Structure formats: structure tokens, C-alpha cells
Amino acid sequence: QVTLKESGPALVQPTQTLTLTCTLSGLSLTSSGVRLSWIRQPPGKAPEWLARIGWDDDKFYSKSLKTRLTISKDTSKNQVVLTMTNVDPVDTATYYCARDDRLTDAFDVWGQGTIVTVSS
Amino acid sequence: IVLTQSPGTLSLSPGERATLSCRASQSVSSSYLAWYQQKPGQAPRLLIYGASSRATGTPDRFSGSGSGTDFTLTISRLEPEDFAVYYCQQYASSPTFGQGTKVEIK
Numbered sequence: 641q642v643t644l645k646e647s648g649p650a651l652v653q654p655t656q657t658l659t660l661t662c663t664l665s666g667l668s669l670t671s672s673g674v675r676l677s678w679i680r681q682p683p684g685k686a687p688e689w690l691a692r693i694g695w696d697d698d699k700f701y702s703k704s705l706k707t708r709l710t711i712s713k714d715t716s717k718n719q720v721v722l723t724m725t726n727v728d729p730v731d732t733a734t735y736y737c738a739r740d741d742r743l744t745d746a747f748d749v750w751g752q753g754t755i756v757t758v759s760s
Numbered sequence: 761i762v763l764t765q766s767p768g769t770l771s772l773s774p775g776e777r778a779t780l781s782c783r784a785s786q787s788v789s790s791s792y793l794a795w796y797q798q799k800p801g802q803a804p805r806l807l808i809y810g811a812s813s814r815a816t817g818t819p820d821r822f823s824g825s826g827s828g829t830d831f832t833l834t835i836s837r838l839e840p841e842d843f844a845v846y847y848c849q850q851y852a853s854s855p856t857f858g859q860g861t862k863v864e865i866k
Contacts (some may be wrong), residue, residue, distance in 0.1 A: 677855070683770035687804060689855040703854060729786055745851040748815060750803035757772060 641665040644676075644737050644751035647742045652758050658727050662697040662751060664724055667713050671695055675740035675758030676731040677747060678711065688733075692740055727758045761785055763848050763858035771866040778835040780861045787828045792851040795824055795833045798860075799844045807846075808833065809863035838863070 648660035660678070667674060675694040681687045691711040692700045708734050710723045722736060734755050738747035762785040770776055790811035795798035796804035801859045811831055821836045833843055843865050848858040853859070 686857045686859045687849075688857070700854075738803075743805075744794070744809040744813070744815070745792050746806050746809040746815075746849070747796075747804070748806045748809075750805070753803055760782075 642739060642749045644739065644749060646737050646751045646754040648735070648754050650754060650757065652727050652753060653743075653760050654728055654758055655726055658724040658731070658756060658758075660711045660722045660724075660735055660737075660754065660756075662722075664666060664718045664720070667718075667739065669695060669713050669718055669720070673742050675742060676720045677738050677740040678720075679736045679738055679747065680731075680734070681753075687736075691714060691722060711730075729758045732747040732756065761788060761853055761856055763850060763856055765846075765858035765861045768859075769822060769862045769864060771864050772788045773866045774838050774840055776838050778838055778863055779834075780835075780846055780863075782826075782833070782834040782858050784831070784850060788831075788850045788852045790827050792806060793824075793826070793831050794851070795822075796847045796849060796857075797842075797844050798817070799866040811856055814856060822846045835863075842857050845861065 643662045643665045646660040677692040678690040708725045713720050736753045737751045739749040741742045743746045766781045767838040793811040795808040807818045809837045810823045823834045845862045846862045
């Protein structure tokens with residue numbers, strides 16, 4: 641059974657850097673074809689895709705947020721990390737990691753999400 | 761690619777048929793159109809991928825159709841657990857989601 645769990649700070653001050661971690665179980669980041677994405681959802685709004693990383697370290701970013709995002713993986717810990725620089729209150733959202741299935745081109749497994757509030 | 765869902769809210773009774781629309785700003789390959797269900801406090805759940813293929817565990821009362829720029833999610837007979845928000849999503853280019861349709865109890 642594949643499970644994903646997000647972790648990170650609940651509160652971040654404006655202009656700071658946000659670091660989020662997604663820990664995978666039942667799925668290895670080194671397995672061919674594995675891709676993980678980060679997706680966020682502001683309160684009461686639709687999800688917004690942020691970034692993706694593949695088993696081969698191929699990376700893909702949202703054009704609108706590309707300059708602020710870095711996605712990476714730690715295969716020894718089976719974790720995917722997302723950093724977002726210079727956060728603003730509009731970045732307040734629930735942040736999810738999701739498996740990005742190459743066969744279906746859809747997000748078929750989601751973590752429970754972690755709520756991040758940007759406020760001073 | 762911008763996805764526009766309609767209606768914003770659908771008020772129906774259990775047992776009724778629900779028809780949800782998703783329109784894309786440019787043509788999307790059917791292979792790259794998915795539908796998700798989201799309940800309060802939960803992550804979205806994949807229902808349909810490839811425009812018409814049901815994901816594992818999706819009941820057969822859910823069906824997807826469409827091509828090009830117009831896609832539809834149909835729930836043949838609403839069950840109490842189907843009242844939720846539904847999102848379409850495309851993966852033809854940088855992934856995007858529609859703004860959602862809320863299916864509420866009338």
C-alpha cells in the first residue's frame with residue numbers, strides 16, 4: 641500500500657523560506673517511472689499544481705512560481721522536499737504531495753496534506 | 761490551459777442524476793483529462809482518468825466522457841456519500857485544475 645505523508649511548519653513569517661517534506665511508504669523513489677508532485681490548495685479554492693520530480697531526477701515547475709520553488713529528493717530517506725522562498729500571505733494553503741502516475745497521467749495517491757499559514 | 765467548470769453549484773436530491781461540465785481553453789487530449797472528488801477536510805480523490813476510465817475503487821455510477829475542449833462527469837444516481845466538490849484536471853501541459861463544482865443536497 642502506497643502512502644504519502646507531508647510535514648513542515650504550520651506557521652511561517654512573510655519573506656521567509658518554507659521547507660516541506662513528503663515521506664513515502666510502499667513506494668521507492670528509485671523505482672523506474674515514479675514521479676511525485678506537490679500541489680497546494682488555498683482555503684475554499686481549487687488545487688494548484690506546483691512542481692514534480694521523477695525517479696530520474698527530472699524536474700518540472702509551475703511557470704508562475706518557478707523562480708521561488710526548488711524540488712529535490714533524498715533517496716536514502718525516501719523523501720521529496722519542496723522549498724519555497726520569499727513566502728507571502730497568499731501562499732497560505734494546504735500543501736499536498738501526490739503520486740503522479742505515468743500510466744494514467746493523473747494524481748492517483750495523495751497525502752493527507754499539511755496546513756501552512758503565512759502570517760507575521 | 762484554463763479549465764472552466766459549470767455549474768458552480770448543483771443542488772440535487774439522492775437518487776437523481778448529476779451532470780458536471782468541464783470546458784478547456786484549448787484542445788486537450790482525452791488521455792490527459794481527470795476528475796477528482798473532494799470532501800471537507802480530505803485530500804482530493806481520483807475518480808476518472810483518461811476522460812472515461814474509472815480509477816480503482818470508483819463505483820460504476822460515475823462515468824466520464826468528452827473530447828477536445830468539452831468533458832462531462834455523470835453520476836447516474838446520487839448516493840448520500842456523493843455530495844462533495846468535484847474538480848477536473850488536465851495534464852496536456854503544465855497541470856491545471858478547474859475551479860470546481862459543488863454537488864449539494866437539495
